Amino acid sequence: MKIKTDEITSVIKQEIQNFASQLEISEVGQVVEVGDGIARVYGLGKVMAGELLEFQTQSGKAVTGLTMNLEQDTVGAALFGDTDLIREGDTVKATGRILEVPVGMEMLGRVVDPLGNALDGGAAIRTSATRKVDIVAPGIAARQPVKEPLQFGIKAVDSMIPVGRGQRELVIGDRKTGKTAVCLDCIINQKQYWGTPDAVVCIYVAVGQKDSTVAGVVETLRKNGALDYTIVVNAGSSSPAPLQYIAPYSGCAMGEYFMWQGKEGKAPKHVLVVYDDLSKQAVAYRELSLLLRRPPGREAYPGDVFYLHSRLLERATKLSNENGGGSLTALPIIETQEGDVSAYIPTNVISITDGQIYLQPELFSAGVRPAINVGISVSRVGGNAQIKAMKEVAGSLRLDLAAYRELEAFAQLGTELDAASQRQLDRGARMVELLKQGQFMPFTVIDQCISIFAASKGLMDDVPVAKVSAFEKGLLEYFQGPGKAVRDQLVEKKSFKGLEDQFSAAIKAFKATFK
């Protein structure tokens, strides 16, 4: 194959001929002060808040900045990129644009920084489209209520804290309680939908984390075949505060591209964005605000730290059918200190989101993993999105567990219990055992329904607690083999109505063979 140079030359010639020589008129200013990822610029009289600035450095390399503060004579700007190059007196140009990131299918499987530059050592990413990073969320008319489930593949979540597509569900807990693991499980569980109209693109935004941790996450995703439909946006703990501040917004913008492409009839149109974690983003924003001399408020956070998170999470949407019906589900993560959910940032985000998954260190160390406290975890909208079969079995599960928790305290006192209470305790212990689940082992929703059905109908009451997980494993295998016909009916009808007797019989038949 030979390159036709003369043709390329002719095209370039044509382009040059058509190139209109115009004067470039721009607003300019000068750097007065620079440091800590912040610059103060004198001049730039007509610059707008949020406008991108171009710092022309003496080395010839341009550095971009974002207008944050408009003061009487000066402008405060957050800097992205090589801030060491900027010197006092350098010329700053207003660009008339606002911050944008590259978006498109080319981003899938890549690890990028919040500006969309590749961090994975792969080829430079060239996309045909870009999207604005900080936009106003779609309004009421553009949306519809959440109605489709987003399956986590985790029994405790899908049964009792169901999350719908387009919902905002907070994952909250102390350090080392498995917050990231729950979200990664959810990402891995989306593998089964990839390639179907229900496909979900996942975006994992890491803010202020160790690069080694993020590398571990990327490796986990790759090993489980989940990286093909995932974008990882990383603003590590060593990156400047401005980058950590915009990372969630740029991750969201990358997701919105897929959500809106549903309007053109394209798939995938469903997106899941994990913000890991927003407490660190708030800290980065606090740093930025204090350096910009904005007045500090509670816990030294600036007054608009609520707006920082509300405008981000408001962008989680289930679009109306006229808009293609795409969705963007947000899973923000918040790290608490010693279980204190009444700190400033946790209360803010709890009030913004549509429910929370609460992870407890006590449960984690007691071996209940995922360490979800189902008593205080809630989902405010996802119930509408559950399949019928799950709704039928989950109600009694919640009640059984509540009764169990109440009686558990008594049982520890060693008091004699009546037969009914003892039965409830036994049932509860088996339920808790059933909800334990290994990491990166997502269950399909039908399998979840079958195991919860077995337990809530009392069919596991005579299985020793230690054998519950083995029983469950065997049971699910049985329904892939001899019991497949019954299972297929459930897959088709998505409800236990009329199938209860058949299921009970099948489970009993399996139990007879189980040792």
Next chain:
Amino acid sequence: MPTQIDQVASVYARSLFELARELGGDAGVASMGAELREVCGIVRADGRALELFRSPIVDPGQRAASLKRTFGGRVTDTLLNFMLVLNRKGRLAELLSIEDAYEALEQQAFGRIEVDVFTAGGTVDEATKATLAADLKKSLGKEPVLHFYTDPAMIGGLKLRIGDQLIDGSVAAQLRRMRSALLDRGLGGRDAGTFLS
């Protein structure tokens, strides 16, 4: 080049400016400006003078006496008194910023505007300067005060800086725009395959 003027300097400059206008009208403003520039020229040229003005170690009384000795009879009483007031308020170090602020007020009052002209190199001949001044006066509606600078990185052409506005007609800027236009439009809508055989 426009420089940042701090609030304190602009307040003092305005007082001096208004006083000069009350005492001598436009001519008074101009002569006061010239005098101020001269004093600042001396201060700027002599590092020791600047040190005397700035140093907090020097006793204000002694400094006042030295100011009277140095400038008494050589500058107008108004300017000397002004400097003595600055000395008493501990603001003498601001004198150079006050000069900038005064100049800005002067330009504004006389309907003049500062224009920085950048060229790639060499000297600009008088005819070009005159044409430039005339054209700028027509488009800006104000008398331009031209300052010339050279910037070899421009390659050629002309660059004007009027306040916060930059009008870039340099060859370097055009090349930059051409580069981004070529990159943006890519192959002019053609498929890459057409360039291969």
